[in-house]
Amino acid sequence: MLANRTCMAKRGAAALFLLLLCSLTVASGSANTTEVLRNEAWYTVQGDAGSTWSTTLDLDVDQRGIFVVTCTSCEAHVTDGDGATVASAVGGLHLTHVAASSTTFTLAVDFVAEEEVVAMALASTMDDLDQRPVPGATANAAVLPLTTTGDHWWTGTDHVRLDAGWEGADTAVLDVSDDAPAHLLASTNGAAWVDVTVQHASSEISLRLIVQNATSEATHSTHTLDEDDLPFNQRLSVGEGERLLALIEGTTPNTGVALAMAAHPATGAMHHHLTEGEGFVVGHGGQIMALDVNDTDALHLGPAAGTDVQVHHLVQGTWVSTSSLPVTNATVVWPLPGAVALRLTCSSPACFATLLHTTASDLGSGEDAPGYVDITDQALLDGNLTGHLPLNGSANGHLIRAIHDVADVFPVHIDAWEDSIHLVKVTVWTDEPVRVELFPINPLTGELDEDERKDEILNGQGDSVSAQFGRGTHLIRISLVDADAVLNTSWGDALPVLNYTLEMAHGVVDEGDEPWFEPDEASQIWGERVRWILGFSFLIPVAYLAQMQRRRTRLAKTMMAQRERLRRIVQRLDEGRPVEQERRDLNLALDAVATLDFEDACLSWGNPDLRHRTDELALAAWRLDPRLARQGKHVVLVGLAAGPRTWEATALRFDAPVGASCTVCAVEPRFMHHGEDVFLDTIRAGSVVFLTVELDGEATMVDVEVNGLVEAEPRAARAPVSLLLDDVEEA
Numbered sequence: 001m002l003a004n005r006t007c008m009a010k011r012g013a014a015a016l017f018l019l020l021l022c023s024l025t026v027a028s029g030s031a032n033t034t035e036v037l038r039n040e041a042w043y044t045v046q047g048d049a050g051s052t053w054s055t056t057l058d059l060d061v062d063q064r065g066i067f068v069v070t071c072t073s074c075e076a077h078v079t080d081g082d083g084a085t086v087a088s089a090v091g092g093l094h095l096t097h098v099a100a101s102s103t104t105f106t107l108a109v110d111f112v113a114e115e116e117v118v119a120m121a122l123a124s125t126m127d128d129l130d131q132r133p134v135p136g137a138t139a140n141a142a143v144l145p146l147t148t149t150g151d152h153w154w155t156g157t158d159h160v161r162l163d164a165g166w167e168g169a170d171t172a173v174l175d176v177s178d179d180a181p182a183h184l185l186a187s188t189n190g191a192a193w194v195d196v197t198v199q200h201a202s203s204e205i206s207l208r209l210i211v212q213n214a215t216s217e218a219t220h221s222t223h224t225l226d227e228d229d230l231p232f233n234q235r236l237s238v239g240e241g242e243r244l245l246a247l248i249e250g251t252t253p254n255t256g257v258a259l260a261m262a263a264h265p266a267t268g269a270m271h272h273h274l275t276e277g278e279g280f281v282v283g284h285g286g287q288i289m290a291l292d293v294n295d296t297d298a299l300h301l302g303p304a305a306g307t308d309v310q311v312h313h314l315v316q317g318t319w320v321s322t323s324s325l326p327v328t329n330a331t332v333v334w335p336l337p338g339a340v341a342l343r344l345t346c347s348s349p350a351c352f353a354t355l356l357h358t359t360a361s362d363l364g365s366g367e368d369a370p371g372y373v374d375i376t377d378q379a380l381l382d383g384n385l386t387g388h389l390p391l392n393g394s395a396n397g398h399l400i401r402a403i404h405d406v407a408d409v410f411p412v413h414i415d416a417w418e419d420s421i422h423l424v425k426v427t428v429w430t431d432e433p434v435r436v437e438l439f440p441i442n443p444l445t446g447e448l449d450e451d452e453r454k455d456e457i458l459n460g461q462g463d464s465v466s467a468q469f470g471r472g473t474h475l476i477r478i479s480l481v482d483a484d485a486v487l488n489t490s491w492g493d494a495l496p497v498l499n500y501t502l503e504m505a506h507g508v509v510d511e512g513d514e515p516w517f518e519p520d521e522a523s524q525i526w527g528e529r530v531r532w533i534l535g536f537s538f539l540i541p542v543a544y545l546a547q548m549q550r551r552r553t554r555l556a557k558t559m560m561a562q563r564e565r566l567r568r569i570v571q572r573l574d575e576g577r578p579v580e581q582e583r584r585d586l587n588l589a590l591d592a593v594a595t596l597d598f599e600d601a602c603l604s605w606g607n608p609d610l611r612h613r614t615d616e617l618a619l620a621a622w623r624l625d626p627r628l629a630r631q632g633k634h635v636v637l638v639g640l641a642a643g644p645r646t647w648e649a650t651a652l653r654f655d656a657p658v659g660a661s662c663t664v665c666a667v668e669p670r671f672m673h674h675g676e677d678v679f680l681d682t683i684r685a686g687s688v689v690f691l692t693v694e695l696d697g698e699a700t701m702v703d704v705e706v707n708g709l710v711e712a713e714p715r716a717a718r719a720p721v722s723l724l725l726d727d728v729e730e731a
Helices: 003-008 013-022 483-487 521-561 565-574 579-593 598-605
Strands: 026-029 034-039 041-046 052-059 064-070 075-079 085-090 093-098 102-112 115-123 142-144 170-176 182-188 192-201 205-212 218-227 232-238 243-250 255-265 270-276 278-284 288-292 297-303 309-315 318-321 331-332 339-346 352-358 393-400 405-413 421-429 432-439 454-458 461-469 472-480 497-510 608-613 616-625 634-642 645-655 660-667 672-673 677-683 689-696 701-710 713-718
Touching: 013 115, 026 616, 041 052, 041 660, 052 064, 064 075, 064 102, 064 170, 064 255, 075 093, 093 255, 102 115, 115 170, 142 255, 170 243, 182 192, 182 255, 192 205, 192 243, 205 232, 218 232, 218 461, 232 243, 243 255, 270 352, 309 331, 339 352, 339 598, 352 713, 393 405, 393 472, 405 421, 405 497, 421 432, 421 472, 421 521, 454 461, 472 497, 565 598, 565 616, 579 598, 579 689, 598 616, 598 634, 598 689, 616 701, 616 713, 634 645, 634 677, 634 701, 645 689, 660 672, 660 677, 677 689
Parallel strands: 142 182
Antiparallel strands: 026 052, 034 041, 041 115, 052 102, 064 093, 064 115, 075 085, 075 102, 170 255, 182 243, 192 232, 192 255, 205 218, 205 243, 270 278, 278 352, 288 339, 297 331, 297 352, 309 318, 309 339, 393 497, 405 472, 421 461, 421 497, 432 454, 432 472, 608 616, 616 634, 634 689, 645 677, 645 701, 660 689, 672 677, 701 713
8 A cells, every 4th residue: 555544644735625625515714714624524624712614514315414523612513404403512523413304504613712623524425234235135235436537536746645535435424333333335347446444433443344246255354443543544456246345333322433435447557647758657456557668768667665566578569577576666677679668567556656768769869779880781871770970060879788788880971072082080978988990881892991990999088089981881880898798787787878979070181083974965965955945035035125125215216306295195185085095105205205315305395394403413393284193183294314423312302382281192103202202212423314293282382302412422402493283374
């Protein structure tokens, strides 16, 4: 048994509080009741003088209940649902009562002085028999449900809860004497462990536990118990087709007894909680747990006192045990060669053990590197067993003495040109000296190069060994210096694991010959065809740009020959030509006219409504027909010509000198704009820019201003007169 009576009495306050929350009764207290704890069937109440504490208990008709209060000076009362007093006492109370009707009883305690009171209010869920049943006889037996991992019997933080508690158990309230014993009969669905817990007896009692089958019975144990022995717990095994008979006798008349019974499955899986390979396992006798393992896994098993765990290894479909004795102390279990799983079997009535599942695989591959050198083993050379060592970097490995792992062999692959020479340096970090062997392999013959082979013993504190390798795969072997001594030990002995780190460094001594292959005839033919196709494909954008430039130049010459183009746009709009067509023609003309001289470009548009010229910049603006606007209220055409120097960070601003301000809604070509400003970025020296700007707002005139940087110095140009947005005749 994992917990004796002393352990059960000293359970932590957290577990007791959890049981209080899960209880069927409801307890309450006055503001002066400082603390109420629930310990299975018992309440422990700490109260001040003048305070009151109470709890309720529901009883059905003919159901027996027990009310117990232990104190020095308190006053205890039991009342029924109508408020009638059933019992009252000072300095403690003991009442066993059978309800005449279904009602709710209240147990109240009035504190006369500050003290600690222990109280119980419990209803019986098991019926006692009038006379003792014989084996095989039909009798009213309580069927105890088997506990599961979700109830209070399984508490991972406190393994003693595997012993009988109160929550979830079947309870019995008895009134016995020396000539009127009580008989309790319980059965289970299948083989089970049954816990019998006696929590209260008003005087000395005799408890006899008997296991019956269809034809016979056997006394499991007999106990004489008084108040000093309580709480008392007894566990016994009940097999398939068997039942438990409990005989309780009192030594004095009207002895009140409270006990509980619970059943735990004797077979099935133990409950476990593992997070990242670390946790615990709890269970009952006969239950098992299985873990998947391989040769490099280790199971650190820490059984609690009284726990016996049997360990079996699954090898080639058969469960094999290395010892007939169970594990009772902290042990590291290493799987047998070829084992794929470990099975833990609880061989004691109850089990609790901590678990830690670790691995000592090499290169983090989950496997153990082979300990032999076979330069013809293609799987080893390809790195299919543990992977390749890095040419530059570090890797970790382990030599596990307990499983006779005395050497590890790793491949290292060099992808290089033919006849190249490479220097590989291996630095070892360990806690003890190890043997390091380097095996260069000729890539053409597949044979070992004995001239470059290295075999040295390094102390493991950063010592290194180097060798020259060609291209291809080569082997490195790490082994114990005392390998024979380890091989003479028994499998699984508690020998230390040697952890090591390999630091690899690679350098090129000779690059060798760069490979070249003569292309075949088909590659030459298709290569030539593809080059012609790609060449013509690259000329398509050039031809497109040339065509666009010719169209632009032709349109610019046409516009230079024309005059008053803006006036003709208005005429065509008056004649009913679609506005979208005029906008499209106007946008195409903006790009073409920018190739002309600024004066010729201005003449092609017509007489500007606003002109201004400085040494650095020329500016002209035209008020366009409002019908050309898409978003704004007014449309303005602006032309800018840079002088002999480039303008950078250029911004065009439309400032309303009087009245409400205006806002730029759209610009063509598309320039970034915000508020009253259009951001033109850079206007190179001698270049011309034309753009249309849509303005919105109630302003009737705007001042046109250009700001920017010329050779990193601020420059500004502002027309001396405002541009009228509304035609005077219309106004």
